[in-house]
Amino acid sequence: MDELMAQRVAKAEELRAAGIDPYPPRLTRTHMAADVTLLVEALPEGESEVEGIEVDIAGRVVAKRDMGKATFLDLLDGSGRIQVLMRQNSLANYDSLRLIDLGDFIGVNGTPIRTRTGQPTVQAAHWTMLTKALHAPPEKYHGLADVELRQRKRYLDLMANEETRQRFIVRSKVVSAIRRFLDARGFLEVETPVLQEEAGGAAARPFTTYYNALEEERHLRISLELYLKRMVVGGFERVYEMGRIFRNEGLGAKYNPEFTMIELYQAYADYHDVSMLVEEMISTVAHEVLGKSRFTFRGQEISLERPWRRITLHDALREYGALELEEFSTADTLRAELERRGLDLPPTAGYGKLVDEAMSHYVEPRLVQPTFLMDYPVELSPLAKRRTDNPGLVERWEVFIGGFEAGNAYTELNDPVDQRARFEEQARLKAAGDDEAELVDEDFLFALEHGMPPTGGFGMGIDRLLMILTEQDSIRDVILFPQLKSVKG
RNA sequence: GGGCCGCUAGCUCAACUGGCAGAGCAGCUGACUCUUAAUCAGCCGGUUGGAGGUUCGAGUCCUCCGCGGCUCACCA
Numbered sequence: 001m002d003e004l005m006a007q008r009v010a011k012a013e014e015l016r017a018a019g020i021d022p023y024p025p026r027l028t029r030t031h032m033a034a035d036v037t038l039l040v041e042a043l044p045e046g047e048s049e050v051e052g053i054e055v056d057i058a059g060r061v062v063a064k065r066d067m068g069k070a071t072f073l074d075l076l077d078g079s080g081r082i083q084v085l086m087r088q089n090s091l092a093n094y095d096s097l098r099l100i101d102l103g104d105f106i107g108v109n110g111t112p113i114r115t116r117t118g119q120p121t122v123q124a125a126h127w128t129m130l131t132k133a134l135h136a137p138p139e140k141y142h143g144l145a146d147v148e149l150r151q152r153k154r155y156l157d158l159m160a161n162e163e164t165r166q167r168f169i170v171r172s173k174v175v176s177a178i179r180r181f182l183d184a185r186g187f188l189e190v191e192t193p194v195l196q197e198e199a200g201g202a203a204a205r206p207f208t209t210y211y212n213a214l215e216e217e218r219h220l221r222i223s224l225e226l227y228l229k230r231m232v233v234g235g236f237e238r239v240y241e242m243g244r245i246f247r248n249e250g251l252g253a254k255y256n257p258e259f260t261m262i263e264l265y266q267a268y269a270d271y272h273d274v275s276m277l278v279e280e281m282i283s284t285v286a287h288e289v290l291g292k293s294r295f296t297f298r299g300q301e302i303s304l305e306r307p308w309r310r311i312t313l314h315d316a317l318r319e320y321g322a323l324e325l326e327e328f329s330t331a332d333t334l335r336a337e338l339e340r341r342g343l344d345l346p347p348t349a350g351y352g353k354l355v356d357e358a359m360s361h362y363v364e365p366r367l368v369q370p371t372f373l374m375d376y377p378v379e380l381s382p383l384a385k386r387r388t389d390n391p392g393l394v395e396r397w398e399v400f401i402g403g404f405e406a407g408n409a410y411t412e413l414n415d416p417v418d419q420r421a422r423f424e425e426q427a428r429l430k431a432a433g434d435d436e437a438e439l440v441d442e443d444f445l446f447a448l449e450h451g452m453p454p455t456g457g458f459g460m461g462i463d464r465l466l467m468i469l470t471e472q473d474s475i476r477d478v479i480l481f482p483q484l485k486s487v488k489g
Numbered sequence: 490g491g492g493c494c495g496c497u498a499g500c501u502c503a504a505c506u507g508g509c510a511g512a513g514c515a516g517c518u519g520a521c522u523c524u525u526a527a528u529c530a531g532c533c534g535g536u537u538g539g540a541g542g543u544u545c546g547a548g549u550c551c552u553c554c555g556c557g558g559c560u561c562a563c564c565a
Contacts, residue, residue, distance in 0.1 A: 003534065004499060004516055063525070070522035087522055102515070116523050136515050139500035141526045146500085148557045160500085203565060249564050344562095356565055380565065398565085405565075436564085474558095487556060 005134050011099045012132040022132040027107045031055040033075065033082035039112045040120035049123075050112040057082060057122055058107045058130055060159075061100055063140060071097050072121075075108065083121040084108050091124050102140070103133035103159075151482055167470045170289060171478060174466060175242065177285040178262065185277075187238040187264060192227035194220060194244070200444070201225030201383070203436040204247040207257075220246035223459065224263040225383065226444045229412065232265050232455050233447045240264035242462065253474045254404060256482050260462040269456035270411040271395045275372050278399065278407060278458055279308045282370075286469055297402040297468050300368050308370040308399070313359065316373055321362030325355070334358075348433070352379025367400035382422040382438050384410035402468055407460035414455065416448040 012022040031039075036057060039050050059077035069088040074081050088094040100106060110124040138144040138160035150157040150164070157164045179189065197216075199206035201223030211218050224241045231239045242262040249255060266274065283304045286293055293304045317323040328334040331351040338345055338354060343361055345354065355377050367373065374397040378386060384394035395411035413419050423445070426438035466478040476482040 002499070007516065063527095065524050065527050066521090067524060067527080068521040070524080072524045072527085074525075083525070085523075089522080115525095117525080119523085119525070121523090136499050139514050141514065142501045144500070145502095146496090146557090148496090149500090151557090156500095205564090247564085250562095252564085253559085255564070353565085360565085376565095408565085485556065 004136055008101055008132065008134045011101065012134075015099060015129055015132070020129060022129050024128070024130060027058055027128070027130055028056040028109075029058045029107070031057050032079035033057060033059060033077045034079035036082050036112050036122055037080070037120040040114050043114060048114045053112060054109065054125075055112060055122060056107060056109050057084075059105065060133075061102055061104050061106060062137070064100065064102060066097075069094075073100070073106075073108075075106070083115070083119050084110070084124055084127075085113070085115065085121050086124045086127070092126055096127075099129070100127075101133065101136070103135065103137040104129065105131040105133075148484075151476055152484055152487075154480055167472070167478065168480060170470055171466055173289045174285055174469060175260075175462065177288045178242065178281065178462075181281050181284055182238075182240050182264060185238070187240050187266075188236060190228070190231055190236070190239050190241055191243070192221075192224060192231075192241060194246075196221050198439045198441060199223075200439050200441050202247075203438065204249060205436060207246050207248050222247050224261060225457065225459065226441055228263055228265050228457070229452060229455070230444065230447045232267055232412075233450055233452045237267040237453075238265070251483060253476075254464065254467075256463065256475050256479055258483070259475070259479070261459060262462055263457065263459040265412070265455055265457045267453045267455045270454065271374075271397055271409050271456050274409045274456035274458045275308075275310070275397060275399075278409065278460075279306050279370065282465065290469060295468055296471055298473055300402065302369060302402055302468065304370060304401075308372060310372040310374060310397075312375045313355070313363075313373055313377075314375070316363045316367075317355075317358060320366050321358060323358060323362065350379055350429075352377040352381075356380060364400055364405070365403045368403055370399060370401045370406075372397040372399050378422075381410065382426050383413055383419075385413045385415070386418070404464065406464055406468070407458060409456065409458040412452070412455040412457050414448060414452040416445055419448055420445055 015022045036055055039053065043050060057075060057077065059075035059082070061073055062076045062081070063072075063074035065072040071086045073084040073086065075084055086094065086097060107128040107130050108122055108124045109126040110122040113121050113123045115121050138156055143160040144150050144156050150161075158168070183189070195209070195211065195218040197218065199219035199222040202225070204222045206219040206222050209218050209220065210216075222245055224243065224245065228239055228241060240262060242260065244258050245261045246258050249257060251257070266277070283293060283306050286304050295302045295304070311319070314325050317325055323337070328337050331349075331354060334351060334354045335345060335349070338358060343357060345357055349357065359373075363373070375387065375393045376384070376396045376398075378392055378394050381394045381396050384396040387393045387395055397409055398405050399407045413422070423438060423440040427440055430437035430439070463475050463478050467473070467475060470478060472478055
């Protein structure tokens, strides 16, 4: 134990010796810090004391200014900061203040006053220890700066950095605003399995675990899609789920292996209807929570004002890449053209993957303002419905904001025969070595064979949306406890 | 996985070309009854991420390892 901790332990013992529990089970609290501030600010000009009112407040000691026979403390509670003034001639047992350290939680009984400088303050008559902290909090002025510490020991980051606290408050508000938005439009929130026999609905490697009771492997879900569609088959016309999904992939500024996804499905809607719902949802939520629609993300100003731009993938490649996809309609010709242009291509890429490579290179980084990129090659979209005018394309969009994918939607494939054929094509890719290809899900096909009405669906990573709304460059700054490598030895 | 950068007191940071490891905050002692990054005086606090090596001498140079950041690759 280090010296600083030993000192604090000794202070706790001293309290116990005096018959005071340094960790009492209960306390009296009548007011929050913000309540006291309001009381004092309501005082008429010239008056410095709120007559006849006694308050009990509680919070963490975040500053201590000892003037000798008077000491100022700053207490932080869930509503904010409030100053406490302890004076030798108005506080019982003034000497005991030396037992209070920064980081301790204390309760204070006293009177709301205004100091000479106008600061709302509680002038204390009594104080009680509520929780003795055994470590010093991070440095009071600079806060906690070390990136690794801030992520590994988030409680210290939250304790020390107001901005971090606010960011995670915003996160909660965004999540609840999304729920309100959808609930108000008749969507039902449902919960589907995290542990699945096979993880489907997206192209990603799953985490695998083992269920002892059944003596079977299970996979953590990589998307919400296939179970939510089963809900639509069952007759739920508007469903959504917001929950954690898990992808066994690398870490990075935009990637965390567990992240929060929302997916929604609306029967009798198509991908156009869903695009309107989504742009309304995001701009409404931004306004409700943050009161604005303009954000600075990675040095670029982004406006979430509606309407958002819509452009087909073909048009976007023409506009940003001067690439006329009609002229390169086979994998071989497209590959030759892209290689001629100097792109580095995966050797096994099929037509869809090649289009995707071209998009990543020419188009996506340019889509800073919210943009729906529409009509994808069928090869990339095994769960989306084909366009009737061009069966090589599907009714699908991805929405890009700030240069990265923020969401994905289809008119859902509800033809069980086509769905089976698509799964079988995926199975061929898998056999050929694509370990992220979709698996044939017989129960899902059985569900579709019972009939899923025409349906539009949408999925979005909540964390990435929050990166934009809170103007953070790294997904780790919007996840409370991001994955980090463990420290051993 | 590759490249680059970083890791010094509980926290925030210094330390020229290899030459006694420092400051502020926090802590301890003292002064101060309206301060608010309080102030003032004094004191305590170090396996310089870890292990080796070069050297009379290593925070500094070399090798390996750990963790992190950025980036490339990978990842719709």
